[in-house]
Amino acid sequence: MSRASCSQCSRPQKTCICHLFCNIENTIHIVVLQHPTEVTQTKGTVTLLSHSLNNCSVFVGEEFNDNEALKELLCCHQHKTCLLYPSDNAKVLSGELNNEIITNNAECSAVLPSLIILLDGTWKKSYKMYMLNTFLHTLPHITLPEGTQGDYAIRKTQKANALSSLEACTYALMMLESNQNKYQPLITNFKAFNDLQLAFRR
Numbered sequence: 699m700s701r702a703s704c705s706q707c708s709r710p711q712k713t714c715i716c717h718l719f720c721n722i723e724n725t726i727h728i729v730v731l732q733h734p735t736e737v738t739q740t741k742g743t744v745t746l747l748s749h750s751l752n753n754c755s756v757f758v759g760e761e762f763n764d765n766e767a768l769k770e771l772l773c774c775h776q777h778k779t780c781l782l783y784p785s786d787n788a789k790v791l792s793g794e795l796n797n798e799i800i801t802n803n804a805e806c807s808a809v810l811p812s813l814i815i816l817l818d819g820t821w822k823k824s825y826k827m828y829m830l831n832t833f834l835h836t837l838p839h840i841t842l843p844e845g846t847q848g849d850y851a852i853r854k855t856q857k858a859n860a861l862s863s864l865e866a867c868t869y870a871l872m873m874l875e876s877n878q879n880k881y882q883p884l885i886t887n888f889k890a891f892n893d894l895q896l897a898f899r900r
Contacts, residue, residue: 707745715894718887720750725875726814728754728867729771731762731827733819743864744818746891750884761830772833775813780838782816782870783828788839791873810874814840818863842869864888 704714728751736742737758748754755771762768772779815834817824828834846861846869861869868885872878 707749709740709745713740713894715746715891716749718746718891718894720883720887722751722880722884724751724753724871726753726811726871727771727775728871729768729813729815730754730756730863730867731815731817731831732756732758733760733817733823733827734758735823736818741895742818743862743888743891746888747864747867747884750887760827763831763833771813775811778810778812780811780814780840781834782814782841782866783824783834783839784841785828785839788841790843791840791870792843811838811840814867814870814874816863816867821860840870842866842873862888 702711703709704711704716706716707714707719709715728747730744730748732744736744744756748756755767757765757768759765815837817827819827842861864884865888868881868888872881
């Protein structure tokens with residue numbers, strides 16, 4: 699007999715995380731390209747992220763070059779889209795980035811991004827997704843400052859100071875929108891999410 703699942707977060711009712719959802723009106727639209735293996739991953743943070751940000755779209759798959767819904771979003775945010783990914787050419791975010799240009803198009807005036815794409819998967823799978831989706835290569839890339847500390851205690855990784863998708867996205871929004879207070883409830887609830895998962899593990 700299968701366990702009853704929550705209709706909103708799709709988790710077993712015993713481990714439901716709906717009480718941790720926030721209601722945040724993020725100015726910058728977030729697009730998550732999620733690897734299929736992450737959808738049912740109980741340690742994954744995209745469910746909490748996508749149900750907490752009012753402007754967030756999640757696309758599941760590995761290759762999105764011909765995804766019409768994604769193409770439409772990118773068209774709406776043309777020249778104002780960037781990828782949150784630590785490539786060699788990524789621009790490091792800082793608290794003073796507010797008025798700096800984030801675009802590869804020299805004809806555009808200085809603007810903040812209106813859409814940020816992030817890849818949700820293990821480092822190996824995220825890299826594969828990056829290589830498969832060639833349109834990502836032409837976008838401006840941004841990354842968090844080296845040494846940014848996270849609290850992702852429930853998932854092991856060999857990467858130093860590795861952050862969850864939720865943390866990386868939230869910290870980037872904090873910096874770009876210069877509004878830490880607006881996003882602090884999500885970071886607080888993320889820590890509670892960690893505690894919940896660790897409690898069931900014990």
